[in-house]
Amino acid sequence: MADIGYLSLILAFAISIYSVVAFIVAAKTDNERLKASAKGGVAAVCLATTVASSILIYLLMTSDFSIEYVYSYTSKNLPVFYKLSAFWAGNAGSLLLWSWVLAIYTAIVTFSKKHEHDEKLPYVSTILTFMNIFFLLLMVFLDANPFEKIPGGVMPAEGAGLNPMLQNPGMVFHPVTLYLGYVGFAVPYAFAMSALLLKKVDDSWIKVTRRWTVVAWMFLTLGNLYGAQWAYVELGWGGFWAWDPVENASFIPWLTGTAFLHSVMIQERKDMLKIWNMTLIIITFLTTIFGTFLVRSGVLQSVHSFATNQAFGAAFLIFMSIAALVSFYLLIDRINLLKQGNQFESYLSKESSFLINNLLLLGAAFATFWGTIFPLVSEAIRGVKVTVSVPFFNQVNGPILLATIFVMGVCPLIAWQRSTLKNLRNNFLWPFSIATVTGIGLYFYLPGKSLYGAVAFGVAAFVILTILQEFYRGTAVRHRMTGEGYITALGKLMIRSRRRYGGYTVHLGIVLIVIAVIGSYGYKTEVTKQVGVGENINVGNYTLTFNGLQEKPEGENTIVFAEMPVTKNGKSIGTIIPEKVFYATWEQPGTEVAIKGSLTEDLYVLLASWEQNGKVATFKVNVNPLMSWMWIGGYIMVLGTIFAVWPGKGSQLGPKYTQ
Amino acid sequence: MKFKTLIILIMLLLAVIGAHPAFADNYVIDEKLFKEIESNLMCTDGCGMYLKTCDNQTAQQMRVEIREKMGEGMNPEQIYGFMMSIYGEEVMAAPPASIPFNIVAWVTPFLAMLGGGLVIYVALDKWVFIKKTEGNELDVDQADMAEYEEIVDEEIKKYF
Numbered sequence: 001m002a003d004i005g006y007l008s009l010i011l012a013f014a015i016s017i018y019s020v021v022a023f024i025v026a027a028k029t030d031n032e033r034l035k036a037s038a039k040g041g042v043a044a045v046c047l048a049t050t051v052a053s054s055i056l057i058y059l060l061m062t063s064d065f066s067i068e069y070v071y072s073y074t075s076k077n078l079p080v081f082y083k084l085s086a087f088w089a090g091n092a093g094s095l096l097l098w099s100w101v102l103a104i105y106t107a108i109v110t111f112s113k114k115h116e117h118d119e120k121l122p123y124v125s126t127i128l129t130f131m132n133i134f135f136l137l138l139m140v141f142l143d144a145n146p147f148e149k150i151p152g153g154v155m156p157a158e159g160a161g162l163n164p165m166l167q168n169p170g171m172v173f174h175p176v177t178l179y180l181g182y183v184g185f186a187v188p189y190a191f192a193m194s195a196l197l198l199k200k201v202d203d204s205w206i207k208v209t210r211r212w213t214v215v216a217w218m219f220l221t222l223g224n225l226y227g228a229q230w231a232y233v234e235l236g237w238g239g240f241w242a243w244d245p246v247e248n249a250s251f252i253p254w255l256t257g258t259a260f261l262h263s264v265m266i267q268e269r270k271d272m273l274k275i276w277n278m279t280l281i282i283i284t285f286l287t288t289i290f291g292t293f294l295v296r297s298g299v300l301q302s303v304h305s306f307a308t309n310q311a312f313g314a315a316f317l318i319f320m321s322i323a324a325l326v327s328f329y330l331l332i333d334r335i336n337l338l339k340q341g342n343q344f345e346s347y348l349s350k351e352s353s354f355l356i357n358n359l360l361l362l363g364a365a366f367a368t369f370w371g372t373i374f375p376l377v378s379e380a381i382r383g384v385k386v387t388v389s390v391p392f393f394n395q396v397n398g399p400i401l402l403a404t405i406f407v408m409g410v411c412p413l414i415a416w417q418r419s420t421l422k423n424l425r426n427n428f429l430w431p432f433s434i435a436t437v438t439g440i441g442l443y444f445y446l447p448g449k450s451l452y453g454a455v456a457f458g459v460a461a462f463v464i465l466t467i468l469q470e471f472y473r474g475t476a477v478r479h480r481m482t483g484e485g486y487i488t489a490l491g492k493l494m495i496r497s498r499r500r501y502g503g504y505t506v507h508l509g510i511v512l513i514v515i516a517v518i519g520s521y522g523y524k525t526e527v528t529k530q531v532g533v534g535e536n537i538n539v540g541n542y543t544l545t546f547n548g549l550q551e552k553p554e555g556e557n558t559i560v561f562a563e564m565p566v567t568k569n570g571k572s573i574g575t576i577i578p579e580k581v582f583y584a585t586w587e588q589p590g591t592e593v594a595i596k597g598s599l600t601e602d603l604y605v606l607l608a609s610w611e612q613n614g615k616v617a618t619f620k621v622n623v624n625p626l627m628s629w630m631w632i633g634g635y636i637m638v639l640g641t642i643f644a645v646w647p648g649k650g651s652q653l654g655p656k657y658t659q
Numbered sequence: 660m661k662f663k664t665l666i667i668l669i670m671l672l673l674a675v676i677g678a679h680p681a682f683a684d685n686y687v688i689d690e691k692l693f694k695e696i697e698s699n700l701m702c703t704d705g706c707g708m709y710l711k712t713c714d715n716q717t718a719q720q721m722r723v724e725i726r727e728k729m730g731e732g733m734n735p736e737q738i739y740g741f742m743m744s745i746y747g748e749e750v751m752a753a754p755p756a757s758i759p760f761n762i763v764a765w766v767t768p769f770l771a772m773l774g775g776g777l778v779i780y781v782a783l784d785k786w787v788f789i790k791k792t793e794g795n796e797l798d799v800d801q802a803d804m805a806e807y808e809e810i811v812d813e814e815i816k817k818y819f
Contacts, residue, residue, distance in 0.1 A: 359776060374764045387748075389752040392764070
């Protein structure tokens with residue numbers, strides 16, 4: 001079975017090469033039959049990678065430990081759910097997942113009725129298939145074959161097992177959604193490059209790829225969100241984002257992708273920023289590859305890294321360099337074709353506010369990139385290793401991101417084309433006044449008297465108010481003109497202008513996440529305490545009682561846990577059960593954090609260690625304010641995105657302003 | 660008089676004993692300051708984790724060292740210096756700005772943004788063709804309302 005899997009990869013590799021050559025020749029000679037054959041090649045690559053992936057899943061499910069990959073990442077007692085997630089737990093499997101997703105995306109684009117008569121299509125398919133050649137090459141020739149057999153041909157009785165930290169539902173969703181996002185950005189990039197190759201650089205490539213871009217962005221958002229959730233519930237340090245190099249590598253394309261999503265609106269409406277939009281999609285694509293490079297090259301220390309060799313790093317570096325060189329060469333070579341259309345009517349307009357938005361998003365992306373690579377810069381220049389971690393990113397990115405959020409609130413108040421200070425002042429008055437009062441009130445009300453926290457909450461309040469004001473104004477106009485009830489008017493307004501109100505909904509989700517970040521970073525209470533049986537731990541309004549440790553088997557694993565009654569303000573709110581899991585197939589025990597969550601705060605309890613046969617134990621207890629809003633905000637963002645891109649009437653762009 | 664002298668001597672003795680590092684554990688450590696120091700350091704065993712978030716043995720040992728040094732009366736800067744003397748600059752969770760080259764790490768993002776801001780300013784100056792917004796201006800409400808009303812008008816034509 002494994003041989004068929006490997007053969008499928010070799011076939012996919014060979015057919016990909018054929019497809020690329022055939023597409024190029026067909027485009028040059030206008031040979032329709034050859035073009036059809038090349039398209040068939042795309043379908044065959046999709047089929048071959050699907051076969052290879054299905055076989056790997058089968059081998060994982062049946063615990064065929066004669067295959068090194070299956071042996072390394074699974075064991076017989078591993079639940080089916082995690083056997084499936086072992087598909088992408090290692091380097092070889094994750095490359096296969098990347099290649100599979102890319103092959104599926106390529107087939108969808110190639111066979112889409114929408115693109116049937118698009119002259120860019122052969123070029124798009126060529127670029128996407130060329131990318132896949134690289135990933136298939138790594139698997140076939142560069143020590144990343146997921147079907148490699150155990151040397152000696154002896155099948156071990158048991159597998160090494162999956163790292164306990166990866167045994168979390170987050171492990172199933174986080175990498176998949178992240179990959180769907182990463183690979184998704186390859187599609188608009190391929191269309192942009194095709195437009196440059198064909199010297200047809202109008203905004204058609206933006207229009208046809210808008211949904212791809214938004215959906216890729218949505219998956220990247222979800223991927224980061226699931227990653228944060230996984231870190232929060234599994235890693236046991238009470239946080240959700242550690243500015244690890246690989247986390248940064250997924251945040252950078254999210255930032256540049258967000259800038260791109262906003263910037264293309266100016267090209268759609270004003271026929272401007274063509275060069276900038278091309279640059280943004282190139283950067284976004286390159287940074288998605290940068291993420292995979294970091295995970296596999298070992299150039300930077302990261303908790304996410306796969307155990308790989310230098311050859312992988314070199315291969316990714318070469319691929320990235322070629323992509324960068326070719327992309328920027330094409331851009332510079334065609335720069336005369338990218339002439340701007342209209343001009344801006346005013347300094348004070350939505351267009352110019354989008355430029356500020358782009359500056360801030362790109363500034364945050366650059367700061368994140370710079371902080372991530374600075375250890376390499378320092379080592380290369382001074383020969384001294386330094387670390388760039390949480391304090392740097394919080395201090396540098398914190399103000400930039402807060403300014404970005406503020407601009408997010410200002411944008412809806414500024415009209416397209418031209419606005420005036422007077423009207424802007426009128427629109428600002430109420431949201432700004434209420435937000436200022438909120439900020440000042442919170443400064444005095446909340447513990448710690450944090451100025452930064454109060455300003456941040458004030459900014460968040462301002463953005464929420466401007467968004468609500470936008471919904472209200474639109475609803476009021478509709479109500480006045482049609483006589484519909486307010487709720488009906490609101491519903492119809494949103495449906496008839498999904499792109500606009502979907503966007504505002506996404507903004508609302510972002511603000512809720514920001515509120516959770518401010519609350520949990522700035523107002524967290526942390527206590528680490530050693531207690532004996534019968535003793536209490538007091539944290540904030542909570543009191544936890546330690547009644548000793550207990551032990552229970554769960555499959556082949558042993559679980560040590562503490563069942564702790566909890567009271568809040570003297571009233572019982574049930575029990576909380578932090579655990580340590582001792583795995584049969586893993587040396588290090590795993591930690592299961594116990595969380596009692598509500599809309600206002602999470603009680604987060606970790607069993608750190610114990611002594612005297614469990615009579616004395618150490619617990620880490622946090623009260624993390626507003627954490628639930630991070631997940632609620634995330635899902636609101638996703639819902640807003642789906643609402644905005646849902647096909648049909650109402651999903652189109654608003655009126656195009658021209659001179 | 661003798662009794663007073665005895666009391667003073669005992670107090671002095673206690674102060675000297677208390678100041679000795681061996682008794683440092685008996686000191687009440689400023690937990691807020693401890694957390695602040697902890698949050699500026701990395702765990703040094705190669706796990707790549709921020710000290711505040713790491714629970715392995717090396718991290719625990721580092722915490723003991725920090726507490727000891729705090730007990731000895733060291734201030735945060737002295738503790739960072741002590742840590743760097745043992746583990747190197749890498750132990751700091753952010754490049755210490757006391758080393759001139761590291762200032763590059765801190766200022767470059769803001770310089771880049773400043774450069775970007777200047778580019779936007781120059782571009783806007785070139786692109787904006789109505790320099791004066793006063794007088795011949797479009798009301799923001801009118802502009803936005805026009806957009807809403809366009810949608811509503813379209814629907815009215817269709818459904819009413």
